[in-house]
Amino acid sequence: MSTSTVAPTGPLRIGPHTVQPPVVLAPMAGITNAPFRTLCREFAEGDGWGLGGYPPKDAASEGKGLYVSEMITTRALVERNEKTLQLIRFDASETPRSIQLYGVDPVTVGKAVRMIAEEDLADHIDLNFGCPVPKVTRKGGGSALPYKRNLLRAILREAVTGAGDLPVTMKMRKGIDDDHITYLDAGRIAVEEGVTSIALHGRTAAQHYGGTADWDAIARLKEHVPEIPVLGNGDIWSAGDALRMVRETGCDGVVVGRGCLGRPWLFADLVAAFEGRTTFAHPTLREVADVMVRHATLLGEWIGDESRGVIDFRKHVAWYLKGFAVGSEMRKRLAITSSLDELRVGLDELDLDQPWPTGADGPRGRTSGNNRVVLPEGWLKDPYDCTGVTEEAELDTSGG
Numbered sequence: 001m002s003t004s005t006v007a008p009t010g011p012l013r014i015g016p017h018t019v020q021p022p023v024v025l026a027p028m029a030g031i032t033n034a035p036f037r038t039l040c041r042e043f044a045e046g047d048g049w050g051l052g053g054y055p056p057k058d059a060a061s062e063g064k065g066l067y068v069s070e071m072i073t074t075r076a077l078v079e080r081n082e083k084t085l086q087l088i089r090f091d092a093s094e095t096p097r098s099i100q101l102y103g104v105d106p107v108t109v110g111k112a113v114r115m116i117a118e119e120d121l122a123d124h125i126d127l128n129f130g131c132p133v134p135k136v137t138r139k140g141g142g143s144a145l146p147y148k149r150n151l152l153r154a155i156l157r158e159a160v161t162g163a164g165d166l167p168v169t170m171k172m173r174k175g176i177d178d179d180h181i182t183y184l185d186a187g188r189i190a191v192e193e194g195v196t197s198i199a200l201h202g203r204t205a206a207q208h209y210g211g212t213a214d215w216d217a218i219a220r221l222k223e224h225v226p227e228i229p230v231l232g233n234g235d236i237w238s239a240g241d242a243l244r245m246v247r248e249t250g251c252d253g254v255v256v257g258r259g260c261l262g263r264p265w266l267f268a269d270l271v272a273a274f275e276g277r278t279t280f281a282h283p284t285l286r287e288v289a290d291v292m293v294r295h296a297t298l299l300g301e302w303i304g305d306e307s308r309g310v311i312d313f314r315k316h317v318a319w320y321l322k323g324f325a326v327g328s329e330m331r332k333r334l335a336i337t338s339s340l341d342e343l344r345v346g347l348d349e350l351d352l353d354q355p356w357p358t359g360a361d362g363p364r365g366r367t368s369g370n371n372r373v374v375l376p377e378g379w380l381k382d383p384y385d386c387t388g389v390t391e392e393a394e395l396d397t398s399g400g
Helices: 034-044 074-078 080-085 107-118 142-147 149-163 181-193 215-222 238-248 266-274 283-303 306-320 330-334 340-348
Strands: 012-014 016-020 023-026 098-102 124-129 168-173 175-177 199-202 230-233 255-257
Touching: 016 199, 016 238, 023 034, 023 266, 034 266, 034 283, 074 080, 074 098, 074 107, 074 199, 080 230, 098 107, 107 124, 107 149, 124 142, 142 149, 142 168, 142 175, 142 181, 149 168, 168 175, 168 181, 181 199, 181 215, 199 215, 215 230, 230 238, 238 255, 238 266, 283 306, 283 340, 306 330, 306 340
Parallel strands: 023 255, 098 124, 124 168, 168 199, 199 230, 230 255
Antiparallel strands: 012 016
């Protein structure tokens, strides 16, 4: 793909960290673990495995973009849950190390943030207020929480205080639904409490991932909180979408989630676009297959067991093969593989010379929408009363 691109913005500043280009990998549960972050960084830095076509990595190209861990619950971190401690393991090459936290209790959030700062577990902390999952919102968590202004303020205050010199950022949605919009109030509270930047997904909780993201809301938030950077999130499926969002909204950077599912090389495209280059990746199925094996291999090394790594990789198969002529039976077969050899043998049976499919750069991942948001009883009666939020709202799930 070739198109005229002009980098519309400068570096993004997250506390002491410069993020250039201003591109952030969105935290996604079960997805943005260390292996996937490694793949995205390799492509962004010009060293993507199996694709080529980008300048070789050199010292000047290190650290392009910001790659955030999958969401960590503050309670599990404070309790030193074994699985949680594995999720916050970073590769030595990851700089800055970025953790996203989710919590509903200001005291627990404060303890978790202080633990990260005192034990040097990360260089940046992001707070999640965007999860629309019913089992979270029905307890007052996720995208339901910013409606309770005082609770949001208390959590942000504890986090910023506990973080010391570490920058604290937040990610949120527009609000609960069209009748209960919270993002402008939440943005002002964030500025007052010392949050370094805000990412806004241009959908309400009721929309989940359906419909079209409201980029106008991102523009309004940028105008409302000019003191700090605002990042836009929602419907970025290509590098061109990212440039267009920045131009149309004035946001300081973009957060990319579903668009990179089965397509970690999207970060090479994003770097190219923001640097004014016009050649983007259109890998053949052979090149995609190489990345698939690489991804599964990294997962096995990270988990410490090849079979478990390949099993964990199964969820990615459909995303990687989107648009290619593979056949339903082969797709099913590849999605139940249990070893690298089995995966490679199956892939080798495909027509690997297939070019990148037309339309494969479009939407992928979850698309559900128009959901009724499940909330605690009486939640909407008072936007300031924060009683009734319990630790049950802090579940091991993610989104936003």
